Amino acid sequence: MTGYGSASSGAPATGPSGDGAGGVTVDIRSVNGRFLDLVLRLPDDLRGLEPALRELLGGAVRRGKIELRLNVQKDADAGWPQPSxxxxxxxxxxxxxxxxxxxxxxxxxxxxxxxxCRGGTPAAKQDGAAMAAARLAVADFVAAREREGARLATLLRDQITHLRTLVAQAEPLIPDVVARQQQRFLDRWNEALAQANGGAAVSAEAIQERALNEATAFAIRIDVAEELARLRSHLDEVERLLDRGGELGKRLDFLMQELHREANTLGSKSAALELTNISVDMKVAIEQMREQVQNIE
The missing domain is CATH 1.10.1200 (Non-ribosomal Peptide Synthetase Peptidyl Carrier Protein; Chain A)
Incomplete structure (x- = not known):
């Protein structure tokens, strides 16, 4: 998930009481990533803070490639104390x-x-200023990611509504497809029997029964009621997770795989162009959701 946070602490050492500690600015930015990847860019004299900064960031975020940059600002003569x-x-x-x-x-x-006459311990003061700035920057960074997460949740809810509409469009098509296929079987049987023996050796009842049996077998093969039910169930679970909040990126990623599997099965069982088009639309929407879900922590 993308995000940015920045904060400053302390001030360049000037005046009679200057101790050369300097002001510290911390910038944190992140780009999308499935795992946590921390990159710290610190001045040489603050390298000792790296473990503490990694612990601070690791406790606040779980996914994303995150870069923390720490800069120290000093006036030209800030490093020189002014003895009283x-x-x-x-x-x-x-x-x-x-x-x-x-x-x-x-x-x-x-x-x-x-x-x-320097007074105090500049290194300790600078470390304290750096950690204070880092904590403020992390809080700002987390707030920015929360705003981005809310925006992504809205996009996902829109896609869920779209998928529910597609499911509702698919359900009434199944009986129509079966009825059309049944009539197609009847027509083909009649044509085949007429060409074979003029239709005299087989009764109309037998033809009708055979056609019904074929249509029934076909209806079983193209039955997608279970796929549609599972699609609805997965969509309900996605909405439940979005309502709950917290760390849900990996669970949502798994649900996207399940949604794609059901939409793919729907397409493979399709016996009508309308169902094929619905399956394609579903997979496009699910793929768009999957791309967004990989950004969510």
């Missing part, structure tokens, strides 16, 4: 105390001063 006067005064006092006892101690460098 209090911090510098405190470091100066500490350095003086150390050099009083250890005169040969090396003075603090500018880099060391900046490291001491």
């Amino acid at each position: 006067p209090d911090q510098l005064s405190r470091l100066s006092q500490l350095e003086s105390g150390v050099r009083c006892w250890l005169p040969t101690a090396v003075p603090l460098s500018v880099h060391e001063v900046l490291q001491w």
